[in-house]
Amino acid sequence: METSxxxxxxxxxxxxxxxxxxxxxxxxxxxxxxxxxxGWLVFFCCIAEFILKVYLQYPQHYFVWxxxxxxxxxxxxYGSRQSKKKRVKSFVDEALDYLxxxxxxxxxxxxxxxxxxxxxxxxxxxxxxxxxGIGTFVSGKLLRFRPLIIGGLINFVLAxxxxxxxxxxxxxxxSLAILISYIIPGHLLRIRxxxxxx
Amino acid sequence: MFKELDPIxxxxxxxxxxxxxxAVKEAEFTYIREKTNATAGNLSVQVQKLKxxxxxxxxxQFKDNYPxxxxxxxxxxxxxxxxxxxxxxxxxxxxxx
Numbered sequence: 001m002e003t004s005x006x007x008x009x010x011x012x013x014x015x016x017x018x019x020x021x022x023x024x025x026x027x028x029x030x031x032x033x034x035x036x037x038x039g040w041l042v043f044f045c046c047i048a049e050f051i052l053k054v055y056l057q058y059p060q061h062y063f064v065w066x067x068x069x070x071x072x073x074x075x076x077x078y079g080s081r082q083s084k085k086k087r088v089k090s091f092v093d094e095a096l097d098y099l100x101x102x103x104x105x106x107x108x109x110x111x112x113x114x115x116x117x118x119x120x121x122x123x124x125x126x127x128x129x130x131x132x133g134i135g136t137f138v139s140g141k142l143l144r145f146r147p148l149i150i151g152g153l154i155n156f157v158l159a160x161x162x163x164x165x166x167x168x169x170x171x172x173x174x175s176l177a178i179l180i181s182y183i184i185p186g187h188l189l190r191i192r193x194x195x196x197x198x
Numbered sequence: 199m200f201k202e203l204d205p206i207x208x209x210x211x212x213x214x215x216x217x218x219x220x221a222v223k224e225a226e227f228t229y230i231r232e233k234t235n236a237t238a239g240n241l242s243v244q245v246q247k248l249k250x251x252x253x254x255x256x257x258x259q260f261k262d263n264y265p266x267x268x269x270x271x272x273x274x275x276x277x278x279x280x281x282x283x284x285x286x287x288x289x290x291x292x293x294x295x
Binding site for chain 1: 203208209210213217218220221223224225228229234261262282283286290293
């Protein structure tokens with residue numbers, strides 16, 4: 001595209017528009033880092049709390065969740081570094097940002113509900129699984145990425161199933177939910193981005 | 199009668215820039231340059247023309263002491279782009295019949 005003065009035919013104009021719009025298809029950021037970070041972190045915490053509570057009968061088993069703010073700090077640092085590198089912002093990126101900001105606020109509100117409510121901790125994981133489902137289903141639809149959509153849908157079922165179980169087993173259902181909706185799709189999303197780059 | 203094609207858009211590089219910006223929320227100058235394969239000088243001139251026409255917003259700022267130019271299409275730009283595409287379709291339909 002050396003000159004701007006070349007006379008274009010209508011066909012050439014439409015062709016050019018199509019080519020340029022196609023070139024923006026790789027502009028959506030690789031968000032797999034967040035799915036993998038939070039996926040593995042929550043998975044570890046669910047399993048660790050289950051072992052501490054059920055097998056070791058450690059009274060402060062819930063302390064493992066102190067790792068969550070660490071995830072928040074790592075996400076924040078990674079996010080600010082990525083935004084410095086990023087040269088284009090797509091509409092999908094913007095929609096995903098607002099979706100996950102809203103969900104992060106909901107996760108924090110759930111912590112308060114959990115701490116302030118006397119018995120709410122017994123079913124808190126059900127609501128976390130429900131929120132994971134919303135996040136991954138909508139992300140999957142926006143990114144047109146089927147593993148996230150499927151993971152999200154399975155989480156809706158797991159959320160409903162989890163109310164029938166005690167907190168101990170909800171921890172295992174939670175770890176299964178995060179494996180299906182974050183960890184597996186996260187790894188597949190990373191592979192997709194690497195393939196798009198090459 | 200055919201609508202006259204908007205002369206601001208009916209130019210290879212300016213149309214390329216507008217087509218990129220219609221598909222994203224905003225893009226840095228270096229990204230546009232890479233995708234259009236244009237020279238920085240030529241692109242600057244064409245971006246300036248689009249800005250003067252009110253079709254794009256250009257924000258210049260500094261990031262880590264480096265100048266950073268970000269471009270974003272305006273509602274007027276979206277309207278002009280849509281009208282241009284409609285006019286193109288008219289031409290093509292006339293060609294087929």
